Amino acid sequence: MIKMNPHYAKLNASYLFSTIAQKIEAFQAAHPDTDLIRLGIGDVTHGLAKPCVDAMKQAADEMGSDTGFRGYGPEQGYEFLRAAIAEHDFRSRGVEMSADEVFVSDGAKCDSGNFLDVLAADIQVGVPDPVYPVYVDTNVMSGRTGTYSDGRYEGLAYLEGTRENGFVPPPPSYHLDLIYLCFPNNPTGATATREQLSAWVAYAREHEALILFDAAYERFIRSPDVPHSIYEIDGARSCAVEIRSFSKTAGFTGTRCAFTVVPKEIEVSDGNGSVRSLHSLWNRRQSTKFNGVSYPIQRSAEAVYSPEGTHAVDSRIQYYMENASIIRERMERAGYAVTGGLDSPYIWVETGTDSWSFFDRLLNEAGVVITPGVGFGRMGEGFIRISAFNHREKVEEAMERIVRAL
Secondary structure (H helix, E strand, O other): OOOOOHHHHHOOOOOHHHHHHHHHHHHHHHOOOOOOEEOOOOOOOOOOOHHHHHHHHHHHHHHOOOOOOOOOOOOOOOHHHHHHHHHHHHHHHOOOOOHHHEEEEOOHHHHHHHHHHHOOOOOOEEEEEOOOHHHHHHHHHOOOOOOEEOOEEOOEEEEEOOOOOOOOOOOOOOOOOEEEEEOOOOOOOOOOOHHHHHHHHHHHHHHOOEEEEEOOOHHHOOOOOOOOOHHHOOOHHHOEEEEEEOHHHHOOOOOOOEEEEOOOOOEEEOOOOOEEEHHHHHHHHHHHHOOOOOHHHHHHHHHHHOHHHHHHHHHHHHHHHHHHHHHHHHHHHOOOEEEEOOOOOEEEEEOOOOHHHHHHHHHHHHOEEOEEHHHHOHHHOOEEEEEOOOOHHHHHHHHHHHHHHO
8 A cells, every 4th residue: 555645644633724614614504594704714805806807808818819829838927927026016115126036826825835845854944833834734744843742843943922022033042944934924913123024134144044934915014114025124135035925915815826036145055065046946846846827817916016906906905904903993992902903914812711712602602703823823822813804894793793792
């Protein structure tokens, strides 16, 4: 009999959102008449902006003719989208960037896991806690951890985010090779200051480490002094890879488009005394194991940067951020300490009670789905995450139900 990858056996139960889905299914089977309101998983609820839809339709029409048809596209992404990203997301903010440093993909989650392909198995990895589960689980799957015990995996370094440090863990006193950072943060909604990011860049340069910087929610930033990119920090181009997504910003959760930036300055050791270009390694990986994002989807993503697309996307983000303000205000009024909801669509609420019990209470007594904080790590116990992604009337009703239940 063929053998499985033994590291999958170390995974702790099921993926967080799979467990939530099972609980929801059981609840709906028992309460078929309840109008369940979902403020758990961060999926958008508004349709794509019209400029994006129009661009997708036009591209699909092109594909229907011999003259407009495009077959296999570049695995790295079409030049028109890579150039638009480099210009509008980076150079417009004074950040150095070339189009060929941008790699278009089908999701930030995919890239954050796939990037491990080009790194050695015996590196020391640091992950935040609370943490987006994909960072941890993909390291488990690739054999970089020991067994799971007491809420954590042996072999991983956990960078603890607490209310005292604003859920922005500082660099440790020990050595790490790979560091995951996510700001605005999922799940806590916290943001990092320029000084805090500068400390991490200085640490990475001193330790010759690599930062994987997840900036999937950067477009939700409203505070003028909060950096949108790690590359706004001097020296980051030599030690940081940045991952972004069109999913939450432009509603591409169902159409799939994201990108990863790998500056050409980053070098890695080959283990034999020589160095290699990380940019070249990632390009080799993508050319071998990724077929690229479809032409119509990339044209649709390009439309995000048009004047009409920018206006439409910003309007949708503002809508979700108004939802976040409602959630934040209602939970504070109910007496709970909260983080997030200011520069992020997530509100992190301190309940002081068992996270799954609080999840079950809101599901069964209010008919509202949130996310238990402990699903994001040991430091998430006693917290819940509420998502602002839903229609306004649903958010307002959900908050009324929650307040009544509490």
